Amino acid sequence: MTDPTPAAAPPAGPPLFADLPGDVKVSFEFFPPKTEKMDTQLWDAVEKLAPLNPSFVSVTYGAGGSTRERTHATVERIIREAHLPAAAHLTCVEASKAEIRAVAEQYWEAGVRHIVALRGDPTTEGGKFEPHPEGYASAAELVAGLKEIAPFEISVAAYPETHPEATCPQTDIDNLKRKIDAGADRAITQFFFAPECFFDFKDKLAAAGITAPVVPGILPVSNVAQTRKFAAMCGAVIPDWMDRLFEGLDERPGARKLVAATIAAEFCRSLYAGGVRDFHFYTLNRADLSYAICHMLGLRPNGDKG
Template identity: 55%
Template sequence: MSPTTESLNERVAHGSLEIGSPSKLRVSFEFFPPKTEKMETALWQTVKRLEPLDPTFVSVTYGAGGTTRERTHDAVSRIRQETSLEPAAHLTCVGASVAEIEEIANSYWVSGVKHIVALRGDPPDGESAFTPRADGFAGSVELIEHLKKMHDFEISVGCYPEIHPEAASSLADLDYLKRKVDAGATRALTQFFFDPETYLRFLERARAHGIDIPIIPGILPVTSYSNIKKFSAQCGMQVPAWLTHLFEGLEDDAPTRKLVASMVASEQCRILQRAGVTDFHFYTLNRADLVYAVCHSMGVRPKLGNGQ
């Protein structure tokens, strides 16, 4: 048990934290667009496996520099047409003009996709920093404002519990999140983290800063520890020592690694549930098994009538 777990359990025991009810839990899932036929098969197996869990929505990402634009659109359209799920399309400022983004957003609205995850986006491969196009948006705030003027989109945005790697300070990071809320954001999805206290402290600071929209914790089950270290370095996230210890020696032992990954993510969600958290966003990496197991442990199960 980590120090975080002990701290939160003490707070729950003393009544300073609310206990969340499984009946109130809501989950959402993130997928990425497939690059190959094999990856497309894996994506749709994941979608169909998780569909009976009745998520609030599912999102489909954009690649760095907007490189997966067409594949993102195709995946979102197919989810909309062939499943009961409500898809949300990621949309970024990178590599596109205002006119091109308007065209994409209008096509989503007409097709019934009215939820956008609005992001600045990562720079294209080979570039270290985001450079706005002369005919594009300067950042996510401008993108959100424009989308809300076009249509009454539901707009989710990203946020960083440990601070965006390019932010001047944690206060500047909160200021920018507040600007996104003021521009029309209706929900914030956090970057992944591992210590529940990290999210809870961030939530407290955001509320004190006047940020009142739902802030949903992003949960990433650890399918590969080496990849997690790489992702964390890119995002400016900390990998706690206790997590490193748990995955030591397991890079070539996939079965044990999966069991440990399920245990870690389930415990993380259990602690957050006990702290009163009712909404969770899962980064699936287009793999259903770990996410399904964690949802099951939380009490999120297929409803009667979903063919289960």
């Protein structure tokens, strides 16, 4: 005979996103377009996200003249037409100190006051970074060099799950400390998918005497295969449960976007609950997922609170 007594309801709590005050700061990363169609997509994303009043938007940068020119043109246009504070990425790859000085001076003249300083990835997949004979050998050297050129605000990269080339987590943290000590103002993390990963990382940084702000980098997953490729390159771990949630959705883009938004929003809400109030979104030049997450965190257009 079954027990007629109904099971006790779980204790009720407020909805995850109920009445969040919107007390967050956000920034967005874009990449320079290669085609007219990509340019249209980028500018659509910039225009949709600009009303959220980002602290800054950044534009990625690669080795080689044409890529550098696209980055410079994109940064200039964002400043001129969107009136947003734009941060330009700058790397050590295949560039002498004189070349980097010339690029940095051009940025300063264009109104850029913020640089994301990176060592940069090797130009060949699976290759090893080789410093230019007359260039900077590390991001820490690049930061120090940029500070001598102009009083730039400088952000650098941090790796909660350890840079794939680091010999161990501690040497990676030591490298971050060198970048901060060289004059970097903040670190922006590589993307990750477990909130505890970020909080554990912050504890380790505090133990190492690193007190500069560390902003979590958020990658809303719009393309699962692409995310797997990115994760393999940078040493990030995609949890098994997350992989399973995307199974069977390759041909269902609407459902995939809903799942992606749910995962990313809950992830950011967990970071928020742990005290995070500054988020950096890797947009991949798409606005919808990043905008939805910001909205759920209480952020409204032009600085209004939720």
